[in-house]
Amino acid sequence: MNATGQSRWANFFINGSLLFLVALWTIPTLGLLVSSVRTRFDIATSGWWAILPHQEWVLVDEIEIDDDLDRDGVMNIAGVTGTFEELREGIETEDGMQVLWIGNRRTGRVEVQEQQWVMRTDLTLDNYSNVLTGKEYQITQPDGTVITEQGDDMTAAFLNSLTVTIPATVIPILIAAFAAYGFAWMRFPGRKILFTVVVALLVVPLQIALVPILSDYRVLGLNGTFLAIWLAHTGFGLPLATYLLYSYVKGLPRDILESAFIDGASHFTIFLRLILPLSIPALASFAIFQFLWVWNDYLVALVFIGAAPDVQVLTMRLAEIVGSRGADWHLLTAGAFVTMVLPMVVFFSLQRFFVRGLLAGSVKG
Amino acid sequence: MKSKTQWLILSLVVIMAFALAACGGATDGAAADCVNDCLDRALAGEFSGEVVTMTGPFVDVDAIKFNDSIASFEEQTGIDIQYEGSQEFESAISIRVDAGDPPNIVDFPQPGLMANFASTGDIVDVTTFLPDSALGNYNDSWNQMATVPGPDGDIQAGVFHRFNGKSIVWYPIDDFEAAGYAIPETWDELIALSDQILADGDAPWCVGIGSGAATGWVATDWMEEIMLRTTSLENYDAWVAGDLAFSSPEVTNAAEVLSSVWSEDYVFGGAAAIVTTEFGDAPTPMFEDPPRCWLHKQGNFITSFFPESAVAGEDYGFFYLPGIDDAYGKPFLVAGDIMSLMKDSNAARAVMHYFTQGEAVKEWLAAGGALSPHLDAELSWYGNDVERGVAEIVAASTSFRFDGSDLMPGEVGAGSFWEEMTNYFSGATDLTSALENIDASWPR
Numbered sequence: 001m002n003a004t005g006q007s008r009w010a011n012f013f014i015n016g017s018l019l020f021l022v023a024l025w026t027i028p029t030l031g032l033l034v035s036s037v038r039t040r041f042d043i044a045t046s047g048w049w050a051i052l053p054h055q056e057w058v059l060v061d062e063i064e065i066d067d068d069l070d071r072d073g074v075m076n077i078a079g080v081t082g083t084f085e086e087l088r089e090g091i092e093t094e095d096g097m098q099v100l101w102i103g104n105r106r107t108g109r110v111e112v113q114e115q116q117w118v119m120r121t122d123l124t125l126d127n128y129s130n131v132l133t134g135k136e137y138q139i140t141q142p143d144g145t146v147i148t149e150q151g152d153d154m155t156a157a158f159l160n161s162l163t164v165t166i167p168a169t170v171i172p173i174l175i176a177a178f179a180a181y182g183f184a185w186m187r188f189p190g191r192k193i194l195f196t197v198v199v200a201l202l203v204v205p206l207q208i209a210l211v212p213i214l215s216d217y218r219v220l221g222l223n224g225t226f227l228a229i230w231l232a233h234t235g236f237g238l239p240l241a242t243y244l245l246y247s248y249v250k251g252l253p254r255d256i257l258e259s260a261f262i263d264g265a266s267h268f269t270i271f272l273r274l275i276l277p278l279s280i281p282a283l284a285s286f287a288i289f290q291f292l293w294v295w296n297d298y299l300v301a302l303v304f305i306g307a308a309p310d311v312q313v314l315t316m317r318l319a320e321i322v323g324s325r326g327a328d329w330h331l332l333t334a335g336a337f338v339t340m341v342l343p344m345v346v347f348f349s350l351q352r353f354f355v356r357g358l359l360a361g362s363v364k365g
Numbered sequence: 366m367k368s369k370t371q372w373l374i375l376s377l378v379v380i381m382a383f384a385l386a387a388c389g390g391a392t393d394g395a396a397a398d399c400v401n402d403c404l405d406r407a408l409a410g411e412f413s414g415e416v417v418t419m420t421g422p423f424v425d426v427d428a429i430k431f432n433d434s435i436a437s438f439e440e441q442t443g444i445d446i447q448y449e450g451s452q453e454f455e456s457a458i459s460i461r462v463d464a465g466d467p468p469n470i471v472d473f474p475q476p477g478l479m480a481n482f483a484s485t486g487d488i489v490d491v492t493t494f495l496p497d498s499a500l501g502n503y504n505d506s507w508n509q510m511a512t513v514p515g516p517d518g519d520i521q522a523g524v525f526h527r528f529n530g531k532s533i534v535w536y537p538i539d540d541f542e543a544a545g546y547a548i549p550e551t552w553d554e555l556i557a558l559s560d561q562i563l564a565d566g567d568a569p570w571c572v573g574i575g576s577g578a579a580t581g582w583v584a585t586d587w588m589e590e591i592m593l594r595t596t597s598l599e600n601y602d603a604w605v606a607g608d609l610a611f612s613s614p615e616v617t618n619a620a621e622v623l624s625s626v627w628s629e630d631y632v633f634g635g636a637a638a639i640v641t642t643e644f645g646d647a648p649t650p651m652f653e654d655p656p657r658c659w660l661h662k663q664g665n666f667i668t669s670f671f672p673e674s675a676v677a678g679e680d681y682g683f684f685y686l687p688g689i690d691d692a693y694g695k696p697f698l699v700a701g702d703i704m705s706l707m708k709d710s711n712a713a714r715a716v717m718h719y720f721t722q723g724e725a726v727k728e729w730l731a732a733g734g735a736l737s738p739h740l741d742a743e744l745s746w747y748g749n750d751v752e753r754g755v756a757e758i759v760a761a762s763t764s765f766r767f768d769g770s771d772l773m774p775g776e777v778g779a780g781s782f783w784e785e786m787t788n789y790f791s792g793a794t795d796l797t798s799a800l801e802n803i804d805a806s807w808p809r
Contacts, residue, residue: 041672044646088566103655104565106544137426139433140748142731149429214464223466298453303460307424307451319452320424326577327645327669328425 168233176241284353407715413443421472434728528701573642581783633658694763
């Protein structure tokens with residue numbers, strides 16, 4: 001009895017804290033989602049939680065102020081008496097109403113308000129349509145006519161992002177899988193040193209490589225091409241990929257490989273028939289890492305393919321949506337949800353490998 | 366053991382070979398040889414089919430306005446101007462220049478950044494290929510502001526393309542008139558008006574200096590305005606050049622004047638709101654009915670942050686921020702964009718020449734969002750009364766100076782000046798130590 005009581009409390013505690021943590025992480029996202037369907041003015045003047053039912057003072061009657069009222073003295077309006085300062089704060093009447101002076105002493109008006117339950121439900125999909133189909137610009141011409149120009153939509157940027165991301169995910173995985181097998185199961189001189197060099201590259205920040213690589217690309221004429229950014233992402237992703245896959249491949253049971261050797265299988269056959277199928281969890285989990293990283297990357301894309309509209313990727317398009325001085329900041333939330341869609345699909349379709357992959361190499365056999 | 370060493374040597378050799386291959390760079394492009402006549406030759410179609418690459422910080426609707434305004438030039442000359450804007454322009458251009466791959470022409474929003482590249486010899490002196498008539502299309506101050514030290518003496522590192530006027534105060538016209546307030550002509554009247562608004566129960570000033578990583582720049586603009594109004598132009602120039610310390614009596618005085626305006630009572634939301642309010646949101650309370658604050662000083666670009674329903678001339682208008690001391694006249698603070706030639710070619714030179722003509726911004730003026738520094742630009746070109754009015758004020762001002770923080774070295778103008786003013790107005794430091802900290806951060 002006692003024992004089950006304890007475990008029930010323990011369960012309750014664990015579930016409670018989990019629930020709390022989940023809420024803590026989800027509520028800001030929920031706030032973003034709500035903000036993405038509100039107008040700019042609404043976002044600026046009230047929080048997203050205003051869409052929930054809450055009590056608010058609502059206007060029931062407006063009172064014109066007599067011009068000859070002494071606004072510096074004590075006034076008697078709508079059954080309450082008070083000075084201007086008191087009226088500005090709001091004076092409550094006995095039947096639960098509030099008399100409030102709105103505006104300044106000279107031009108203000110007086111409202112009688114009542115507390116009511118309200119919800120702000122004036123939501124809009126304009127943000128999403130602006131993001132997806134492009135903003136409409138009203139441009140005045142020198143002759144005074146106004147023409148409407150449609151800004152770029154996200155389609156081109158979305159395709160560009162795909163063009164960048166898919167090869168930039170597949171290429172490093174292929175190379176790293178070969179390398180991991182080589183480091184783990186082939187005996188050749190300098191193996192340890194080479195592997196140490198690869199692992200050491202993990203700590204080199206990619207920013208220091210931008211300038212030298214860019215000047216190499218200039219010589220090779222690769223600047224602004226997709227090949228340039230595939231190679232760059234491959235290079236930047238390889239150390240982690242090699243290390244991750246090495247740990248996993250190294251942990252595969254030695255017996256399987258040895259029996260294959262005895263049966264006369266070549267390295268290539270073993271790699272293709274045994275290693276690849278067995279390391280799918282590790283491959284998939286690295287694919288998620290690399291895909292998300294490349295998809296969300298801004299800097300590498302900016303440097304190697306630039307921001308020209310025909311090659312720019314989604315992150316750049318998203319940054320541009322706010323305008324030169326950030327006047328259209330309210331579109332960011334909608335833009336963020338749009339760009340989030342594909343990574344979510346990738347994550348959920350590969351997530352069953354993800355947890356297994358996270359453990360890749362953590363326990364070595 | 367021996368084979369291990371061999372492998373090591375071999376791999377080292379391979380690495381070295383790659384490195385060497387990378388170092389041997391090719392030189393690009395045909396030589397640029399046209400002087401003074403580049404534009405004429407371009408208009409004759411000589412450079413037809415050539416591509417001129419450009420980068421700059423403006424994106425979105427501004428990029429559309431720019432492309433509209435160069436369309437007729439491209440049609441006439443056959444030159445293809447490819448503009449590529451990015452929000453991270455500052456870091457992108459530095460990387461590209463370091464890698465030896467600059468675009469032909471760069472739009473610099475801050476002369477300070479341009480000066481960095483000019484001092485390393487990455488910018489072509491425009492006086493070497495532009496005729497005097499082209500440079501003569503500017504008030505001399507513009508040419509002086511674009512003149513910076515090069516590797517061998519001063520060079521004019523670019524030509525101004527468009528600018529923003531800063532010394533203007535926005536107010537809600539309809540409510541202003543209903544309340545019977547008058548537009549202040551002098552600083553004393555401005556303060557009297559502020560007191561009047563305060564006595565009537567509202568906060569006079571809408572102020573917000575928040576701007577992400579650039580929080581504080583609004584405060585530096587105000588400091589520059591007050592400096593121009595309380596001390597001589599020589600002192601202002603010395604201050605911008607680093608010869609007049611921030612802790613000097615002149616600058617300290619300006620900061621004190623600013624503190625008297627940005628006081629607990631004068632600012633909407635109290636002094637605590639100054640730092641926490643985004644600069645774009647700051648004027649929003651002015652458009653509520655009735656307004657909750659009444660005055661907002663900001664450059665003409667701020668109209669794009671006003672509510673879409675607000676009508677110029679009815680819901681909002683503007684007046685010149687009055688001078689403080691008559692001895693210093695009616696100064697005007699501006700900021701603007703300079704076009705610099707970084708990768709030389711005949712076609713790029715022709716485009717540079719084109720940028721010295723008012724024609725190059727005509728469409729942009731009509732569309733709104735820019736002012737023209739060109740002498741041959743006509744007031745009738747402006748598409749809205751606000752910008753035409755600002756242009757008139759600029760023309761009537763007795764002197765004008767460029768936004769000082771944009772001219773100061775990046776460590777100060779885009780760093781400590783912003784940060785320390787933010788610290789001061791958030792109450793994190795006192796004025797004396799804030800100003801001393803800025804002095805200490807100045808690269809000597």
